[in-house]
Amino acid sequence: MDKKLNISARTRRIGLLLIDDFAMMSYASTVEPMRAANLLSGQTLYTIEHLCCGDTHATSSGGIALNATVKLRDANNLDILFVIAGGNPSTLENEEVFSTLRKLAARGVVLGGVSAGPYILALSGVMKDRRMTIHWEHAASLIERLPNLLVARSLYVMDRDRITCAGGTAPLDMMHALITDHHGAQFARDVSDWFMHTEVRPARGQQRAGLVERHNTTNASVIKTIEVMENHLADPLTLVQLANLCSLSVRQLNRIFKTHIGLGTMQFYIELRLNQAKKLCEQSTLSITEIALATGFSSTSYFSSKFRDHFKRSPSEMRAVK
Numbered sequence: 001m002d003k004k005l006n007i008s009a010r011t012r013r014i015g016l017l018l019i020d021d022f023a024m025m026s027y028a029s030t031v032e033p034m035r036a037a038n039l040l041s042g043q044t045l046y047t048i049e050h051l052c053c054g055d056t057h058a059t060s061s062g063g064i065a066l067n068a069t070v071k072l073r074d075a076n077n078l079d080i081l082f083v084i085a086g087g088n089p090s091t092l093e094n095e096e097v098f099s100t101l102r103k104l105a106a107r108g109v110v111l112g113g114v115s116a117g118p119y120i121l122a123l124s125g126v127m128k129d130r131r132m133t134i135h136w137e138h139a140a141s142l143i144e145r146l147p148n149l150l151v152a153r154s155l156y157v158m159d160r161d162r163i164t165c166a167g168g169t170a171p172l173d174m175m176h177a178l179i180t181d182h183h184g185a186q187f188a189r190d191v192s193d194w195f196m197h198t199e200v201r202p203a204r205g206q207q208r209a210g211l212v213e214r215h216n217t218t219n220a221s222v223i224k225t226i227e228v229m230e231n232h233l234a235d236p237l238t239l240v241q242l243a244n245l246c247s248l249s250v251r252q253l254n255r256i257f258k259t260h261i262g263l264g265t266m267q268f269y270i271e272l273r274l275n276q277a278k279k280l281c282e283q284s285t286l287s288i289t290e291i292a293l294a295t296g297f298s299s300t301s302y303f304s305s306k307f308r309d310h311f312k313r314s315p316s317e318m319r320a321v322k
Helices: 024-041 095-107 117-124 136-145 170-183 185-194 211-215 220-230 239-245 250-260 265-283 288-294 300-311 315-321
Strands: 012-018 046-052 057-059 065-067 080-085 110-115 156-159 162-165
Touching: 012 024, 024 046, 024 080, 024 110, 024 170, 024 185, 046 057, 046 065, 080 095, 080 117, 095 110, 095 117, 110 117, 117 136, 117 162, 136 265, 136 288, 156 170, 162 170, 170 185, 220 239, 220 250, 220 265, 239 250, 239 265, 250 265, 265 288, 265 300, 265 315, 288 300, 288 315, 300 315
Parallel strands: 012 046, 012 080, 080 110, 110 162
Antiparallel strands: 057 065, 156 162
């Protein structure tokens, strides 16, 4: 079959730096398109090297261990290095990883991150002035810790020599774009078809179901109000302000929230903020006071009280069980 592929195309050497607790879905969605590209072309378009923090192996969140093929200190001559991570990336303290990423960046190696991998790139200091994305689960923690980052809520972002991806099945879309860039649109389509990935999503596709699906309502006023709430977690608005923004009376707003959500407006709002606080407890190294402020609670004691009432654990207990 004629793939319209330049048969003299050079082999690209791809490194996959696996951080313990990485997700196999993210890993497979990254590596399998390259394997298929080699198979369909009849050439070695991509060689894959596995690297790990401990030099020997890394273990996925499902308990599957993958062996390293190259030691981290020997990560030379790579064209692209993808960091694939999951779990709680904010707790990684590995200067060898960070210094390796900085050295590769200085050499002009393209650096990528998948799922929580972009968090590791950011901690190493190589994402300055680059647009990026990350799995939605880790976005709030990353933005709180490094507020100057240019974080988009996209499936993947390619900004010059940085490639970041939200993980899950999104790497299939990212690799379609990368293979298109390397070998043309028709060949990339052949690779995607190989996986029955016929609906390739654009980079700016949504990471999560929209508000309609998440809250099971199509009421325009409720959706608009929730959007406003999500944009004002650290600086919560009053009930009157919310009602005014939706051109409703307080009584009308409360009534439609009770009807369509099953909660009063402000009860829903505080639960939204508490759920965000729970994520930060589990996924960040922010202090309890910082988490309280980030979710709109000016008093740490009041925050802790509301948190315990809602989750039956204090913020510090929630952090301890993670």
